[in-house]
Amino acid sequence: MRAAAACFACHRFGNERGMIGPDLTSAGAHYNARDLLDQILNPSKEINEQFVPTVITKTNGDTVTGTIVGLGNDNVTINTDLSDPMQKVGVDRKQIVSIGPFKVSPMPPMLLSSLTESEILDLLAYILSGGDSGHRLFR
Ligand code: HEC
Known part of the structure; x- marks a missing residue:
């Protein structure tokens, strides 16, 4: 998935091996769609303590x-x-x-600005489902 490629430069996810940020493989177990979106839009609001x-x-x-x-x-x-x-x-x-x-996350805040709304929804669904691209957020 194109939109996700930018994330996996830093994040581990299934077979993707980004080593800079936390492993997102099980993000679906920790976040609902709203909280996940909030983490992506506001990385510095709540910085993962292992990455401060x-x-x-x-x-x-x-x-x-x-x-x-x-x-x-x-x-x-x-x-x-x-x-x-x-x-x-x-x-x-x-x-x-x-x-x-330092109170600013190493994760940049504007990552979603070049994506369309449907790309953003697909990206959230993809991460929340643990990599199942057929998953839909709203059904
Ligand atoms: C330049 C590297 C980088 C990129 C690109 C990046 N992240 Fe991050 N991300 C991080 C780091 C480092 C943290 C840990 C610090 C923090 O919590 O802000 C983090 C934290 C997170 C968290 C919170 C996870 C936790 O365990 O606290 C989520 C969710 C997340 N990123 C999702 C994404 C998504 C989705 C994308 C793509 C749109 C993305 N990230 C792109 C580096 C990155």
């Missing part, structure tokens, strides 16, 4: 956000792009003012 990014604030006011991948004596290493594990920034501990949870 970190924000480091530095003495010069700059911030670095991402996932902490290394804690050295002098340095903290942070991966700033979930889709690229090589994308790392080292921050000198002496320059760190604070480290805390």
